[in-house]
Amino acid sequence: xxxxxxxSRRILAREGIPLSKHGFARSAEEAKRVAAEIEGPVVIKxxxxxxxxxxAGGVKFADTPEEAEAHAREILQLEIxxxxxxxxxxxxxxxxxxxxxxxxxxxxxxxxxxxxxxDMGGIDIEEVADTNxxxxxxxxxxxxxxxxxxxxxxxxxxxxxxxxxxxxxxxILSKLARLFLKYDMTLAEINPLAQLEDGTFVAVDAHMDxxxxxxxxxxxxxxxxxxxxxxxxxAREPTEFEIRGEQIDAVDHRGVAGNVTEFxxxxxxxxxxGGGSLTLFDAVRRHGGKPxxxxxxxxxxxxxxxxxLTKLVLEKPGVDKIAVxxxxxxxxxxxxxxxxxxxxxxxxGHDPAExxxxxxxxxxxxxxxxxxxxxxxxxxxxxxxxxxxxxxxAVEKVGAASDGAGxxxxxHPPATVDAGTSGEGEAP
Amino acid sequence: xxxTFIDVELDDSVRGxxxxxxKLEEACPVDIYASGEGVEVVEENLDxxxxxxxxxxxxxxxxxxxxxxxxxxxxxx
Ligand code: SF4
Numbered sequence: 001x002x003x004x005x006x007x008s009r010r011i012l013a014r015e016g017i018p019l020s021k022h023g024f025a026r027s028a029e030e031a032k033r034v035a036a037e038i039e040g041p042v043v044i045k046x047x048x049x050x051x052x053x054x055x056a057g058g059v060k061f062a063d064t065p066e067e068a069e070a071h072a073r074e075i076l077q078l079e080i081x082x083x084x085x086x087x088x089x090x091x092x093x094x095x096x097x098x099x100x101x102x103x104x105x106x107x108x109x110x111x112x113x114x115x116x117x118x119d120m121g122g123i124d125i126e127e128v129a130d131t132n133x134x135x136x137x138x139x140x141x142x143x144x145x146x147x148x149x150x151x152x153x154x155x156x157x158x159x160x161x162x163x164x165x166x167x168x169x170x171x172i173l174s175k176l177a178r179l180f181l182k183y184d185m186t187l188a189e190i191n192p193l194a195q196l197e198d199g200t201f202v203a204v205d206a207h208m209d210x211x212x213x214x215x216x217x218x219x220x221x222x223x224x225x226x227x228x229x230x231x232x233x234x235a236r237e238p239t240e241f242e243i244r245g246e247q248i249d250a251v252d253h254r255g256v257a258g259n260v261t262e263f264x265x266x267x268x269x270x271x272x273x274g275g276g277s278l279t280l281f282d283a284v285r286r287h288g289g290k291p292x293x294x295x296x297x298x299x300x301x302x303x304x305x306x307x308x309l310t311k312l313v314l315e316k317p318g319v320d321k322i323a324v325x326x327x328x329x330x331x332x333x334x335x336x337x338x339x340x341x342x343x344x345x346x347x348x349g350h351d352p353a354e355x356x357x358x359x360x361x362x363x364x365x366x367x368x369x370x371x372x373x374x375x376x377x378x379x380x381x382x383x384x385x386x387x388x389x390x391x392x393x394a395v396e397k398v399g400a401a402s403d404g405a406g407x408x409x410x411x412h413p414p415a416t417v418d419a420g421t422s423g424e425g426e427a428p
Numbered sequence: 429x430x431x432t433f434i435d436v437e438l439d440d441s442v443r444g445x446x447x448x449x450x451k452l453e454e455a456c457p458v459d460i461y462a463s464g465e466g467v468e469v470v471e472e473n474l475d476x477x478x479x480x481x482x483x484x485x486x487x488x489x490x491x492x493x494x495x496x497x498x499x500x501x502x503x504x505x
Contacts, residue, residue: 303475339433339475346432372433375498
């Protein structure tokens with residue numbers, strides 16, 4: 001869940017990180033009042049969740065409160081990336097000596113948060129990573145052990161910053177790390193973190209993302225910021241396909257068939273179980289496949305729920321076949337999902353053997369499930385075929401079906417394929 | 429009408445049994461039975477059967493069968 005810049009700044013202020021003088025305004029008149037209080041040149045920034053504000057004309061400079069009012073009026077009417085602004089941020093235009101980048105992100109591979117720091121702030125950190133990788137310092141830190149300031153100091157010092165800059169920057173990066181953990185963030189960045197002419201540092205722009213699952217834990221913060229339960233705060237509005245997916249999940253309390261996300265490929269996915277969805281989605285892509293969607297199915301959905309999700313995927317324009325795959329860690333019954341996906345095919349007038357490229361759900365009631373799949377001639381695999389291998393076979397089949405439209409497996413050989421072995425540590 | 433995967437067969441002698449109907453309605457976790465004038469089978473829910481055998485245990489021996497249409501076998505007391 002994303003925060004607007006003005007909210008991110010309030011979070012920074014809560015944790016004692018210095019900020020440039022600013023105020024949030026919902027109207028042009030309010031913007032004028034804030035600019036007058038700042039008593040100097042200001043920047044008017046559109047408060048939208050999408051990026052590219054500068055290019056779209058959502059950031060303007062003003063020397064007087066009247067100019068600030070006029071710019072705010074324009075910006076408040078300006079749609080950026082499909083979003084109308086929530087308001088404008090009126091920010092003091094300070095004389096900046098140098099811009100830095102300070103960030104904390106979650107490293108999904110190392111399963112730890114990591115500091116990212118650079119003395120090239122004000123531009124995308126990805127761009128700095130491409131052009132000047134030596135100007136970025138990085139370092140992981142523990143989510144369990146008490147936080148130590150020296151870790152932040154090491155990261156800043158690693159790019160050659162010393163003396164009073166090092167001493168002044170360390171508590172800022174350190175506080176950002178504490179804030180990251182305290183508020184269950186997946187991203188907390190200050191860009192730019194500006195050094196003013198007098199040597200002090202202030203955050204001039206901030207961007208924060210909260211882990212969606214942590215929303216109930218962060219109720220107090222969200223209430224303080226006025227974020228309603230109904231605000232999804234996603235980077236884009238859900239598509240019709242995704243809304244229908246949410247409805248399928250919501251109308252039946254049994255199990256999960258949700259988190260449906262639309263992509264533009266030709267292989268529909270009915271996937272899930274204990275992290276299995278992400279692994280399987282990645283595996284399909286790694287083998288050159290083009291997923292039509294992402295979803296998460298698990299926790300024993302009803303037959304009708306599995307059926308309705310499958311119908312939604314099958315009816316998506318451009319879908320040639322579906323792959324039904326799960327990790328074994330799920331307690332979801334194989335026979336129930338088998339019934340659901342086959343029923344969906346039958347109700348739409350498809351031959352299940354033709355439409356279901358692969359069915360790989362090992363686990364509870366698998367013998368019963370396999371009997372159903374056999375009756376309808378659906379190709380299925382037990383736990384002796386890894387998730388990666390099942391994904392590879394699905395991609396191969398849909399590639400053949402779309403007459404070369406999808407990339408062939410041979411053109412995109414995987415780095416490693418554990419054919420015939422389980423990728424989940426299951427006993428063969 | 430049977431489901432795609434499951435069908436329930438009830439002996440004619442117990443169809444009008446209101447007491448059994450109430451028991452089956454209470455027992456089935458996926459609402460395949462309803463009680464009215466007697467035992468009613470909710471056809472649209474047949475394929476939701478989780479093969480738990482609770483209805484079989486609730487019914488008199490030999491009077492109720494849950495058929496698995498995909499392999500020709502049945503659950504029965
Ligand atoms: S076996 Fe269980 S789920 Fe199936 S009809 Fe009987 S009580 Fe319902």
